[in-house]
Amino acid sequence: MDLNQLSPYIRVAWDSIIYPPVHIAERVIFDYELMFVKEGECEVTVEENRYYGKPGDLFLFKPNQVHSITLLNGKPLRQPHLHFDLYYQPDSPEVKVSYRPYSLLTEQEKQWIRPDSLAEMEDPLPNHIRLNKPGVIEQLIQDIIFEFDRKFPYYETTAKGLFIQLWVLLLREIHWQRNTHLHSNWEQLDRVKNYVSHHIEHDLTLDELADLANMSKYYLCRLFKKAYGMTPIQYHVSIRLEKAKQMIQFTNLPLTQIADELGFQSIHAFSRTFRKWEGHSPSSFRKKK
Structure with missing residues (x-):
């Protein structure tokens, strides 16, 4: 992943709530998704791995990665989240958000699945991140959502700048967690x-x-x-x-x-x-x- 070439395209920026008994069934997505757990608890399954999500946690779902989300304790799950391409592509505006398993995708939809550029990293980013300072990450996500909601002039460019800040903070957070002796x-x-x-x-x-x-x-x-x-x-x-x-x-x-x-x-x-x-x-x- 070349940060000098980073040119994010933010597809969706929502602060949404899932109410029980609704769950997000097993699916794959075409792009990347960052999901912040604002309220509620959940069990997230990614491939064969299960994670417990609580307020302040962040989940990263990658292209074509099978995952599902189950609400816990009968409580709603508030989850501000972003769908995005890390690098803008000519078809980025055409690609939608997927809610289905791979077996139900059309041939056209399969063509929309992005390459996982994060797989090139020496230490790939994890799916579940327990943030040390969740407030800063949450605020940036909410700022991006605000820009998309209000759609002020140049909101997309503003959102890109906010996303780059968010991404760098996330990389730095993971770096500190993996190198506690440095911190x-x-x-x-x-x-x-x-x-x-x-x-x-x-x-x-x-x-x-x-x-x-x-x-x-x-x-x-x-x-x-x-x-x-x-x-x-x-x-x-x-x-x-x-x-x-x-x-x-x-x-x-x-x-x-x-x-x-x-x-x-x-x-x-x-x-x-x-x-x-x-x-x-x-x-x-x-x-x-």
């Missing part, structure tokens, strides 16, 4: 990251940063790389070079002065590091500007 140490990691960002002109050591984070340097490296994709020292080099590229591109300062102001021991050390990371020398980069 519990985020304050220390953020402290190290800010310290590095404000000391780009100084040589920093891993021991110094580990003391700042109050953890071993090996644990710091592992957590920092998990959080930001690189070690603290690699991050220090990367932001140093980003600053160097700005100075090369937007000033006429000599390269020796840029190297000195950014704390490199010599122009040779600066050039060697720049070439290693960028694939060409600082002087070549300056000629391209």
Whole structure:
């Protein structure tokens, strides 16, 4: 799933209530659906898996995924929900919402089933998500529903923007749940990251940063790389070079002065590091500007 290409098409945005004894029988849908449990309780079956849903829970149903919903305790189920394509397709406006099992779909309807682009993820998103902060997710869903209900000018574009916020929050929520060690140490990691960002002109050591984070340097490296994709020292080099590229591109300062102001021991050390990371020398980069 390429978030840079994300272009959601929201098909349905409803805040609906199911009253007992009505249930949603086994079916497949053509697109994706997010269902927030606002009130009531339910048992949700997805393929062979059963989940208990209570207020604050979120369910994600995927294209062509067999699922059903059963109300519990004889109470209504209020479920604000969205049907959507993650990527707009030429036939997106034509596709409807499916309420039937696969065996009853027409050939035309089978053509409407979207590819499950989420299956490409290294860790696919779960069907049942017990949210840590359900209020934020619910509010965004309700804001999208409000836009579709009122249909103010440019409501569809506004709803797309809200959906992207919602989707990123959802991905972040799942990331935190799967990496609780990151979440519990985020304050220390953020402290190290800010310290590095404000000391780009100084040589920093891993021991110094580990003391700042109050953890071993090996644990710091592992957590920092998990959080930001690189070690603290690699991050220090990367932001140093980003600053160097700005100075090369937007000033006429000599390269020796840029190297000195950014704390490199010599122009040779600066050039060697720049070439290693960028694939060409600082002087070549300056000629391209």
